[in-house]
Amino acid sequence: MxxxxxxxxxxxxxxxxxxxxxxxxxxxxxxxxxxxxxxxxxxxxxxxxxxxxxxxxxxxxxxxxxxxxxxxxxxxxxxxxELNFAQNDQCVSNAYINIIKQNHTVIKKNNLVATIELINKAPRVFVCYWEGVLKGPAMDLSNFFFEQGLNVYLLDSDWDSINERVNSSTKDDLFIFITKYGTSTHLSKVIETIGGKKGNSIFISGKVPSKSIKENALVKHTLIVDSVEFQNKKIYISKTLPFHYFNDLLIYHYLNTKK
Incomplete structure (x- = not known):
């Protein structure tokens, strides 16, 4: 939508x-x-x-x-x-459906294909969540990759850990960064460093990427994480929902591409 x-x-x-x-x-x-x-x-x-x-x-x-x-x-x-929802639970249900439909529209299929190609050729995959609230989606994705036999590592935004992995990275190593905001200058520098070492990075965020990230991340996915109000009613939707949806969409295409 x-x-x-x-x-x-x-x-x-x-x-x-x-x-x-x-x-x-x-x-x-x-x-x-x-x-x-x-x-x-x-x-x-x-x-x-x-x-x-x-x-x-x-x-x-x-x-x-x-x-x-x-x-x-x-x-x-x-x-x-202008929709008139009679029950609060119906409002929440429709907000869930609405935000999933919005993300279905903005997630570009060619970017999913490019992501899968990078995963398939990567000797190692590093899944990094930049905010603690996104640990769940990042862990789900890394667990799936592990089940598929990939050499995968789960990282948070700790400066020493990130830089250690980046400095030891080799050609075609893949870093997948998951972030709500993507405004960190540290993250921008990390992605730039990865490109300089011939590694690859994928940027998944609830905000459009900065100029630096646009130039250095090979694939960018921008998700809708803020739901729209209904009739001035505030409806809380978990910020992790769009990232779980993205994971499931990526996994679906990954499995069917392999077939």
Whole structure:
């Protein structure tokens, strides 16, 4: 499912320009009118008191392909905000379904294929979780690789452990980094060092990668980890859910590719 608000959540705080922040505030406040009256891009720029470049810059930054795609995404947001859920448990169920559908849309199949190819040629695989809350998904993935007979190691973000493994890495060693935010300068430097030693790295994050990570990580997966509110009701969804879903999707394709 395409969602403007969900894709917006992949951009970290401070990554929007002042004009883009004004534009986002206007869209959030007037989303229903924008969709209902099918407001064109020139009218949106005029009403939001910004220019075409700010609109296109924002859409490109959150990986929305043009203004037409933006209107479809926003229409989906408006539709879901108007849904009337009678029971709280139904709200939670629909929030789970919604965030899985969003991730189904944003996870690119060609990136999954590239990930599997890197796994298959790696002499060693290092699965690293950057925040403690993601230990569960990282452990599940490393356990699966172990069951498949791969030479796999589970790591956390400890500076000494990471650098020791990176410094001893050889060609085609694969590092899979799992992070909610991906804003650590240490992580960026680690990924850059891995590339310099002819190793490979995969970046799985709830935020779009920084410029340095874009340039040095071979494969990037950006997940939707923040669920959208329903009728102004706050619904807590575990931040680990999208990572478990990604694992299961990767494992499914891995097993079927082997067949």
């Amino acid at each position: 395409r969602s403007f608000l969900a894709k917006l959540s992949t951009v970290g705080d401070g990554n929007l320009t002042s004009r883009e922040e004004v534009l986002v505030d206007f869209i959030k406040t007037n989303s229903k009118d924008i969709v209902e009256f099918n407001i064109k891009i020139d009218e949106l720029a005029k009403r939001a008191k910004t220019g075409f470049s700010a609109i296109y810059g924002l859409l490109k930054k959150i990986d929305i392909d043009g203004y037409r795609d933006f209107m479809i995404c926003l229409a989906n947001d408006v539709e879901h905000s």
